[in-house]
Amino acid sequence: MLRVLFTLLTGLWLALGIAGASAQEIPPPGPARELVIGTxxxxxxxxxxxxxxxxxxxxxxxxxxxxxxxVKYRLVEERTVEALIDGTASGKYDAAVAALTITGPRAEILDFSQPFYRTGLGIAVSLTEGSRWTVILRSMLSLGFLQAVGALIGLALLVGFLIWVFERGRNEHFGGARGIGASIWWSAEAMTQASTGVHTPITLAGRSLAILWMAVSIIAIAVFTAGVTSALTTSALQGIVTNVNDLASIRVGAISDxxxxxxxxxxxxKYRGYxxxxxxxxxxxxxxxxAFVYDKPLLAWIVLQHYSSSIQVLDIVFDPQNYGIGLPLGSPLRKNIDVALLDNxxxxxxxxxxxxxxxxR
Structure with a gap:
């Protein structure tokens, strides 16, 4: 009995001794080595x-x-964002510190700190006069403009044809093989208020249609002129891009990947990669x-430094993004970095x- 008790006490003493020795061997919190930071x-x-x-x-x-x-650290430069992310994910870097946006795919292979800067994408456009004339020309060749012109021409053709139908048997100016051309020409003159009055409809149906067409054409031309003037003025003053939806109809550039x-x-x-x-x-x-699409603060910095006289960054922010510090998955540094980051x-x-x-500010 005493032997068993002695054996148990001895085993307990040895266990406590080993545990104490192990506890003394545990390193203090925080890495003692120099951190390698990718950027x-x-x-x-x-x-x-x-x-x-x-x-x-x-x-x-x-x-x-x-x-x-x-902690001590040294910075190591990478040439591409992909290399920076891959190096951090593989443990080559203890952290990635740059303009690193937090995205779903990246969060699958990296841990991120709390966001330290919230922004979004921006759009840069040219300020040159040549581009403004290009904007106006493209506005005049746009689908909407051509549809409006086509509608006016279509109405003029329809009215000219009806005048020919009503007048061809009783009005020599609108009769015969050449009468339909004269009818359409008269319709165009009436629409633009440029009619000389030399050749006019004489039938009741023809004159009724002529009166109606003159009234309608005044309204149509006024609306068309106002719309075109407004569109061209807006394009000339604001440029070809006024919101994100405009990107779908112009030539867009962006950084590949x-x-x-x-x-x-x-x-x-659609875009061109650079x-x-x-x-x-x-x-x-x-x-x-x-237009060129890129992270707005980075875009604004480059334009301010090198292109302030020829390019402007629009006051548009879209696709909100957060910048954070990238870390390997399960990094023990994450919590301490978050606390220090939030304090700052x-x-x-x-x-x-x-x-x-x-x-x-």
Missing amino acids: KQAAPFAIKGTDGVWTGISIDLWQRIADKLG SSSVDYLKTQRI ASAEDGLKALKAGEID VHSDWWKQTLFSYLGE
Whole structure:
């Protein structure tokens, strides 16, 4: 009995000793090693200076987070967003800090921090005079304009034919093989109020139709003129794009394999793909496309830096998006990063940072 009791006590003592030793071997919270942070140039969120120093909205925010967490890190640049995402998903990077939008497909392979910036897609259009005349020309060749012109011509042809039917047997000017042409010509003159009065209908039916046609044509021409003037004025002042729906009828550019393309595909909007925003904006300036779609803050930054005199970013935001910090699935850093991130984005420092880079108050 004593032997059994001694054996049990000995086993309990050894177990406690092993547990204590194991507890002492558990490392303290937080990584002791240097973190590897992936990034990609996307001004004004991630900007690499000529001296190799990184700045920008996302980079400055990460520096604040790292200081709060007391961790060391080094930045590694990737050339594409896909490489940045794949590298983070595979564990090559401890975090991805850039202009990284939070999407469903990306959330399947990455964890994301709380959003630190909410925005959406924007549209850039050309400011050149040539493009404005192009806008007016396209408005005049649009389906709606051609339908209106076709309707007026159709009415003139119909009235001319009816005048010929009523007058051909009693009016020599509208009779014979050439009478139908004269009837249509008279109808066109009456519609435009340019009739000379030399050849007019003489039958009761013909004159009744003529009076009705003159009254109707005055209203039709007035409505048509007002509509065309309004459309051309709006196009000249506002440009070819006034809302997102206009993208379906113009030449649109976007960065290939970007969230902008995902939106355009969803809306069944045809587009031309470009390798970078710079390439797309150069094509826009050259008149190869009519509009370029990209994340609005990034688009506004590039236009402000290089194309302020030839391109403008419209005051339109669509397809809302959130920017966050990407992390490998199950990353132990996520909670601490979220806490530090939320502390910063609700501070005066964050307001000053957004103002310094984007002019946002």
